[in-house]
Amino acid sequence: MTERRISAQQLGLAMGLAVADEKALFKWLLASFLFGKPIQQSVAERAYRVLVEQHGLDSPARLARCSQQELVLLLGQAHYVRYDISTADRLLKLSRKLLAEYDGSVIAICRQSSDQHDFAMRLLAFEGIGPKTVEIFMREAEVGLYGQS
Template sequence: MTREISANELGIDVSRGEGELFKWFLASFLFGKRIQQDIAAEAYRVIVDKHKRDTPRKLCNCSWQELVDMLGEGHYVRYDESTADRLLKLCAKLNEEYGGKLGTLREQSQDRKELERRLGEFDGVGPKTVEIFMREAEKVWY
């Protein structure tokens, strides 16, 4: 069985609010793909820690090529092009439909089932990504 990397191991404290929840959503998105967890963690660190793309707005201000390059820098190369495309769609949807805030998505959801359905509506977010994200988010949302 693959060891699960926690938010805490990435320096993310979801109890500190919106910014930290977005970082965990981004990490969960990377972990949700068929790729080694250590590589996904490194790609997260490159994007967030090194390049400071830690909000939906900052991430959306990247070009597709910049994202591909960052993913490559983190050795997340198997899915780098499709992941870059989906990350840009993810932050655009979050910005346009929820004002850039996962908390707004949560507030607009009547219950956990609806929240998980809304999360799954993001391009590239499947059941595994939702499961990983909710493992930490439920600590502050439920």
């Protein structure tokens, strides 16, 4: 049984990604991070909605202000419990690294990258981001960032 693939359109991010809007790019990176884990897509989507839509964790700065325990509780609300502690920890590391190395900007990662491969390698340098997360992210962010798919 295959599970449906969540899209940026379903999360209301497609237009923002098409024009490389920073807020939409971060939200899609966060969603891609959650969807890239070995967990049901419906649970990952619910976790995204709890974090972003219900609790306003829609920027690296807002996410970084949370404690690990707060994030574990929010992930628990979404029934994202299998990897809740490691996911919370990695979300904090992601937001803090993005703030420290790229001024909190996904666009800055792109600007500092020599090409799409370099951009992907920079994403892979974030703890918890693997090839699947990069694939999901680039599937819909590539056009806005690089003008092609």
